[in-house]
Amino acid sequence: MKPSATPCKAAMAFCSSMARCFQHLPEDLLTDIAATKLAMVGLSPKEGAKLPSELSGGMTKRVALARALALDPELVFLDEPTSGLDPISAGEFDSLIRTLQQTLGLTVFMVTHDLNSLHTVCDRIAVLAQGKIVADGTIDDMLTSDHPWVKSYFRGPRGQLIAKRLEHASV
Amino acid sequence: MTAIPSQSLLHVTTDAGGAQLIAAGDWTAPNALLLDQTIKAFLVATPPPQAVSVDLANIAELDTFGAWHLANLVRELRSRGTETGISGVNDRFADMLALVGKASEERVVSTERRWTPAATLEAVGRATVEAWQSFQLLLNMLGAICAAIWRTIRNPSTFRFTSAVHHIDRVGFQAIPIILLITFLIGCIIAQQGFFHFRKFGADDYVVDMVGILVLREIGVLIVAIMVAGRSGSSYTAELGSMKMREEIDALRTMGFDPIQVLVLPRVLALVIALPILTFLGSMSALYGGELVAWLYGGMSPDIFVARLKDAISITHFKVGMIKAPFMALIIGVVACTEGMRVGGSAESLGIRTTASVVTAIFLVIVLDGLFAIFFASIGM
Structure with a gap:
């Protein structure tokens, strides 16, 4: 989830990635749409003009998401979107993914180890262990699974803590 | 569509x-x-x-x-x-x-800057300050290396011997084939040009003088130094720069190691040892190239070439070339390591610094050569 290894401007970078696919679109239209996409992920044009090295971790991931949304995909792949973020940014990013998924009608395929994300934003979870999918279903299915690895993943000390806390919060 | x-x-x-x-x-x-x-x-x-x-x-x-x-x-x-x-x-x-x-209410505010005379002046001013700061950083690095040498002398067990040997192998031994080839070709070209033009005056014999003096005093050491700046200086900068990018240098500092002592000193020392050796080999290779051209193109037998060479050059010419080598190595090493340490977080800055390293090193090597020329002329060498 790095926006770009090239040090061109963030907003411009993803503008140009669109420009390459829609070369017939005028430059100012692309710039406006780029600004809109950045605003949709919660970034102002001022932040969009920053270099990738000047962005914070959360902003980096937002820019990457905006760029992924540049061409209006139906399916978005995210690889560990909340890793390395503080709980505030991670929570915000989770709810952003959820909002965009609902408003834009996206299908989001997310690879994650974040128990919080799994509990809060995922509709369907598949557990990959020892190279195979060992469980598939909702978070409740995961919590009742008998597979030893899934059990220790979701109902280990950390898993139980989060499950308890979320239950507490929802009550 | x-x-x-x-x-x-x-x-x-x-x-x-x-x-x-x-x-x-x-x-x-x-x-x-x-x-x-x-x-x-x-x-x-x-x-x-x-x-x-x-x-x-x-x-x-x-x-x-x-x-x-x-x-x-x-x-x-x-x-x-x-x-x-x-x-x-x-x-x-x-x-x-x-x-x-x-x-979509968000609007892009145009941040493009218009050209104004003041902006040009500002750019010139910034470039001047930048150049001065670069010079200060070079002096800073030189000082840090001297301090590291002093610490190493007082506590020799901290010297990274293995690392130094590894770098001598890399910048010295592994550079030999390409250095020999390039200097051989340079020697050939100088001799060929000499014969071609001197023949008009019937001054064939003086080609040997020209090749001998030029190679031993100037061309040998200069070509080798420029080759090494491009070959090893750039790799030093890129290595240190990528270590800087991945915060490995900060990690060393955190663990109580001095990056100058651990990373810079072995590299600079390796260059200072390797460059004179390469210069010697390069000069010999260039003389050999000159001799070959003299024989095959100029019709001068190797015996005559060697006899002429004995008359034309003295040990002084050889010394003048060799004395310069370690100083040029020091400049290449200091510039390469300084630029490597200046790399920031982005891939772009690694490229900028590597380019700056090679350009600055070659520039300073040539400036130093000029200063040495004045110095040797004034002491009569």
Whole structure:
């Protein structure tokens, strides 16, 4: 989830990635749409003009998401979107993914180890262990699974803590 | 892309009270250009009507491109004082329209700078300050290396012997083939040019003097130093720079190691040891090249060449070349390590610093050569 290894401007970078696919679109239209996409992920044009090295971790991931949304995909792949973020940014990013998924009608395929994300934003979870999918279903299915690895993943000390806390919060 | 008549995307009917717009078809990215043109044409052609109602019931597909155009149309109309109503919004698109409508209020503020004389002066000023700071950083690095040498002398067990040997192998031993080849060719070229032009005056014999003095005093050490700056200086900068990028140098500092002592000193020392050796080998190779050309092209037998060479050059010429080598190595090493340490967080800065390292090192090597020429001339060597 790095926006770009090239040090061109963030907003411009993803503008140009669109420009390459829609070369017939005028430059100012692309710039406006780029600004809109950045605003949709919660970034102002001022932040969009920053270099990738000047962005914070959360902003980096937002820019990457905006760029992924540049061409209006139906399916978005995210690889560990909340890793390395503080709980505030991670929570915000989770709810952003959820909002965009609902408003834009996206299908989001997310690879994650974040128990919080799994509990809060995922509709369907598949557990990959020892190279195979060992469980598939909702978070409740995961919590009742008998597979030893899934059990220790979701109902280990950390898993139980989060499950308890979320239950507490929802009550 | 198939051309779709604009009528099918936006159908306009005008009456006394205002205009009805019926949006239909696919308001999606592939039609974005058409939408753009249609909406602009509508906005330009019509004088602002009192009221406009936009009917979205016939829209088949909508994505963010279409939603943006719709939001833009409504905003443009409202900014002209036209009452604008939207009807027939499909539930599927309501959320997206709301989100995009809100997001599209953001406008890109142009940050492009115009050219002014003051900006040029500012750039010149910045470049001057930058050059001065670079020079200070070089002195800083030289001082740090001296301090590290002093610490190593007082506590020799801290010296990274293995690392130094590894770097001598890399910048010295592994560079031998390419250095021999290049200097051999340079020797050949100088001799060939010498014969070609001196022959007109019947001064063939003096080609040997020229080749001998030029190679031993100047060309040998200069070519080798420039080769080493390009070959090893750049790799030093890139190595240290990528370590800096991955914060490995900070990690060393945290663990209580001095990066200068651990990384820079073995590298600079390896260059200072390797460059004189390479210079010697390079000079010999160039003389050999000269001799070969003298024999095959100039018709001068090797015996005569060697005899002429004995008369033409003395040990002084050899010394002049060799004395310069370690100083040039020091400059290359200091510049390469300083630039490596200046790499920031981005891949771009690694490229900039590596280029700066090679350019600065070659420039300073040539400047140093000039200073040595003045020095040796004034002490009569």
